[in-house]
Amino acid sequence: MNTNLNKLRAIQFNAICTISALILSGASGMAAASILDPDDLQLQPARSMLLAQNTPSNIGKINNDLNLPKTGADVQITNTKSLTLKEAIDIAFRNNRDVQAARLAIDRDTAGIRSAQAAQALQIGLTSTLQNQGSPVIFGTQTTTSSNSNIQGQLQATYSILDAGRNSSSVRAAEEQVKFSKLDLLRIEQKLRGDVTTAYYDLQAADSSVIINQASITDAKRSLSDAQLQEKAGTGTKFDILRAQVQLATANQNLVNAQGQQQTARKNIAQILSVDNNTEFTAADAVSELGDWRYSLEDSIVLAYKKRPEIQQQLVNRSISEQQQIIAAAADSPQVSLFANYNLGKTLTDSTSAQDSYSLGAQLSWSFWDGGAARANSDRQKVNQEINENQLTTQRNQIRFEIERAYYSLGTNKKNITTATQSLQQAEESLKLARLRFQAGIGTQTDVIQAQTELATARGNRISAILNYNRALASLRVATVLVE
Incomplete structure (x- = not known):
């Protein structure tokens, strides 16, 4: 019994840590469309670099040569x-x-x-939420828990007329x-x-x-x-x-x-x-x-x-x-x-x-x-x-x-x-x-x-x-x- 209780507490502790990490990284658990794979976190620097290379500020950017001449022959007419x-x-x-x-x-x-x-066009958006609700056992001697998981999605369209x-x-x-x-x-x-x-x-x-x-x-x-x-x-x-x-x-x-x-x-x-x-x-x-x-x-x-x-x-x-x-x-x-x-x-x-x-x-x-x-x-x-x-x-x-x-x-x-x-x-x-x-x-x-x-x-x-x-x-x- 105590062994199962310890396992349950460990699972709950890991879940709390994971949720905290998502919050600190800017993710919203109530509005996430899908659950991130921890392996995907290794790809974030590469994605950020790719995004930076395609931002409008870098399109047609003029390259400047910062290598200064080192000898007189380099600046000779x-x-x-x-x-x-x-x-x-x-x-x-x-x-x-x-x-x-x-x-x-x-x-x-x-x-x-x-x-x-x-801004004048029809706006269409999709929101999806995946959540788990229950009564976690962190303190006390309760040995049973109740929880349920549900997924919800909303498709919304808006159009401004005035x-x-x-x-x-x-x-x-x-x-x-x-x-x-x-x-x-x-x-x-x-x-x-x-x-x-x-x-x-x-x-x-x-x-x-x-x-x-x-x-x-x-x-x-x-x-x-x-x-x-x-x-x-x-x-x-x-x-x-x-x-x-x-x-x-x-x-x-x-x-x-x-x-x-x-x-x-x-x-x-x-x-x-x-x-x-x-x-x-x-x-x-x-x-x-x-x-x-x-x-x-x-x-x-x-x-x-x-x-x-x-x-x-x-x-x-x-x-x-x-x-x-x-x-x-x-x-x-x-x-x-x-x-x-x-x-x-x-x-x-x-x-x-x-x-x-x-x-x-x-x-x-x-x-x-x-x-x-x-x-x-x-x-x-x-x-x-x-x-x-x-x-x-x-x-x-x-x-x-x-x-x-x-x-x-x-x-x-x-x-x-x-x-x-x-x-x-x-x-x-x-x-x-x-x-x-x-x-x-x-x-x-x-x-x-x-x-x-x-x-x-x-x-x-x-x-x-x-x-x-x-x-x-x-x-x-x-x-x-x-x-x-």
């Missing part, structure tokens, strides 16, 4: 590539992390629409969020386009500066040769040679500085393009005017207002706040839903047959007093709408200033191109005449040096005017979201 402006923009769109993140945000928010739509606009507003808010994300992608792409274009024109300016300074060295060497010939012929002086040598040294120094700026410009565009640090880029496009702007200042401003993603984003934000206001106000409104339940139960310790039942009906829920929470949330969304309107005004003024600044710069540099081109032609002719006069003995070395300096300045002014014109033109195209 090993590749030089010449690329056009269009190729540079295409590379940036493929590699830029902000663009990739914006595209993933669109996928995430698109899934949010499906989630919001699911929700004060909560579900439909949730769907519309999710749709507006997708619009916002698409506009944000456009905004990021336009900003990236402007950054790449600016970096490319800086590279062109640096390359042109090197070419101009190389030409200045050629001119300085020629002047030095002329001075040496004049000195040998007895018509020149040592002073003229020294001045020509100083001019040549200055030209060499300017070339070194230009080459340093060229290296900086090449690394800058490589960084913007998000390519490997071992590649160096050169500009394949020649420096030239890239077209005309066919819109007036007023039309440009209106066009920017219509197409700029920043303006549209503020409008979308206001629409989202309006939908959120409806959702907040619906919290203290009546909610009506239809339901259907089917129940099935069976006692396992006797031979009685399973019992089933069903129920159909409608359910009304109404939180008519929530301490003012619904009203407060609704008022908060109204304030958000006012904030969006204020930001819209600020953004509109900023866009207008961008358009006006680029438009005036475009006109100014258009005139400067004409002036600089004429000045370049005059400077070239002036240098020719100064050399002829110096060779004929009626001019001075000072005239030649001055003419060389003016020619170098004229060359740089023309390049600067063309590139500044192109920068202004690109700024107008980016500001009005026009790609040509």
Whole structure:
């Protein structure tokens, strides 16, 4: 008798331990669909890892190489590539992390629409309970126990027919969020386009500066040769040679500085393009005017207002706040839903047959007093709408200033191109005449040096005017979201 009692107590003790373990692990004995096999607990880490690998936050995740270079050879420039402006923009769109993140945000928010739509659909759920009831013998001398085991299941379907606009507003808010994300992608792409274009024109300016300074060295060497010939012929002086040598040294120094700026410009565009640090880029496009702007200042401003993603984003934000206001106000409104339940139960310790039942009906829920929470949330969304309107005004003024600044710069540099081109032609002719006069003995070395300096300045002014014109033109195209 005592032996059987001890066995029964051991069984009861093990049962209590098992139930406690299930509770501590987050399982609910009253709502469990089935009893877990202890061997399955060994599979939980693997299942958790599999779940983590398939969560939306890891879809399309960008892998970063954290292995730092260890030798100088690892960071040495090993590749030089010449690329056009269009190729540079295409590379940036493929590699830029902000663009990739914006595209993933669109996928995430698109899934949010499906989630919001699911709340409007018919909801079906299954609940199953397996339980054992009895009078356990833990203390005392009782030798008999009574217990029974039963299993119950419930199939329930619900459908909301009145929700004060909560579900439909949730769907519309999710749709507006997708619009916002698409506009944000456009905004990021336009900003990236402007950054790449600016970096490319800086590279062109640096390359042109090197070419101009190389030409200045050629001119300085020629002047030095002329001075040496004049000195040998007895018509020149040592002073003229020294001045020509100083001019040549200055030209060499300017070339070194230009080459340093060229290296900086090449690394800058490589960084913007998000390519490997071992590649160096050169500009394949020649420096030239890239077209005309066919819109007036007023039309440009209106066009920017219509197409700029920043303006549209503020409008979308206001629409989202309006939908959120409806959702907040619906919290203290009546909610009506239809339901259907089917129940099935069976006692396992006797031979009685399973019992089933069903129920159909409608359910009304109404939180008519929530301490003012619904009203407060609704008022908060109204304030958000006012904030969006204020930001819209600020953004509109900023866009207008961008358009006006680029438009005036475009006109100014258009005139400067004409002036600089004429000045370049005059400077070239002036240098020719100064050399002829110096060779004929009626001019001075000072005239030649001055003419060389003016020619170098004229060359740089023309390049600067063309590139500044192109920068202004690109700024107008980016500001009005026009790609040509």
